[in-house]
Amino acid sequence: xxxxxxxxxxxxxxxxxxxxxxxxxxxxxxxxxxxxxxxxxxxxxxxxxxxxxxxxxxxxxxxxxxxxxxxxxxxxxxxxxxxxxxxxxxxxxxxxxxxxxxxxxxxxxxx
Amino acid sequence: xxxxxxxxxxxxxxxxxxxxxxxxxxxxxxxxxxxxxxxxxxxxxxxxxxxxxxxxxxxxxxxxxxxxxxxxxxxxxxxxxxxxxxxxxxxxxxxxxxxxxxxxxxxxxxxxxxx
Numbered sequence: 001x002x003x004x005x006x007x008x009x010x011x012x013x014x015x016x017x018x019x020x021x022x023x024x025x026x027x028x029x030x031x032x033x034x035x036x037x038x039x040x041x042x043x044x045x046x047x048x049x050x051x052x053x054x055x056x057x058x059x060x061x062x063x064x065x066x067x068x069x070x071x072x073x074x075x076x077x078x079x080x081x082x083x084x085x086x087x088x089x090x091x092x093x094x095x096x097x098x099x100x101x102x103x104x105x106x107x108x109x110x111x
Numbered sequence: 112x113x114x115x116x117x118x119x120x121x122x123x124x125x126x127x128x129x130x131x132x133x134x135x136x137x138x139x140x141x142x143x144x145x146x147x148x149x150x151x152x153x154x155x156x157x158x159x160x161x162x163x164x165x166x167x168x169x170x171x172x173x174x175x176x177x178x179x180x181x182x183x184x185x186x187x188x189x190x191x192x193x194x195x196x197x198x199x200x201x202x203x204x205x206x207x208x209x210x211x212x213x214x215x216x217x218x219x220x221x222x223x224x225x226x
Binding site for chain 1: 148
């Protein structure tokens with residue numbers, strides 16, 4: 001069971017907007033930056049969002065991130081079939097058990 | 112271009128050992144922290160270990176402490192993961208990644224099967 005909680009799946013139609021939540025605690029999200037990763041089928045993960053809401057160069061502004069308290073959210077607008085992927089949140093954790101943690105992942109289906 | 116290439120994966124019996132390598136190019140390796148992350152078949156990402164640029168700071172996830180050792184050779188632009196006492200639950204694709212607090216560059220992964 002992951003320290004960070006994400007919904008197992010979300011879906012929406014092409015062109016629509018979707019949000020993916022990531023819930024944690026004060027030992028992780030509450031006091032650290034959150035990053036988001038996209039993993040297309042059969043490929044390595046790719047950084048989408050870092051420091052809660054920053055996009056690396058080359059990531060379209062259809063992707064956005066936000067954080068409030070001990071939760072973070074990834075937003076994707078103008079959904080495309082190519083956005084079908086698994087999405088993971090990640091952050092540091094100051095508890096004794098682990099230094100870095102990921103959410104369990106959310107499968108996005110573009111209907 | 113910036114590139115990370117893992118190698119060293121394979122099939123090993125329970126209790127056996129493997130050494131993974133990650134060859135880095137396209138950036139000044141010695142300036143960056145690095146991490147290993149793994150993904151069991153059909154499962155999510157699990158962070159495994161982290162090493163600072165000078166090797167002075169190292170962390171491991173609990174399940175590999177005492178069995179895995181992360182190291183780096185800045186002169187060879189290479190990151191390593193020595194894995195001993197391997198268990199079936201260590202079966203996964205292992206990725207190396209450049210770690211800037213977030214993992215901004217990932218390798219393609221190398222597969223470790225313990226059976």
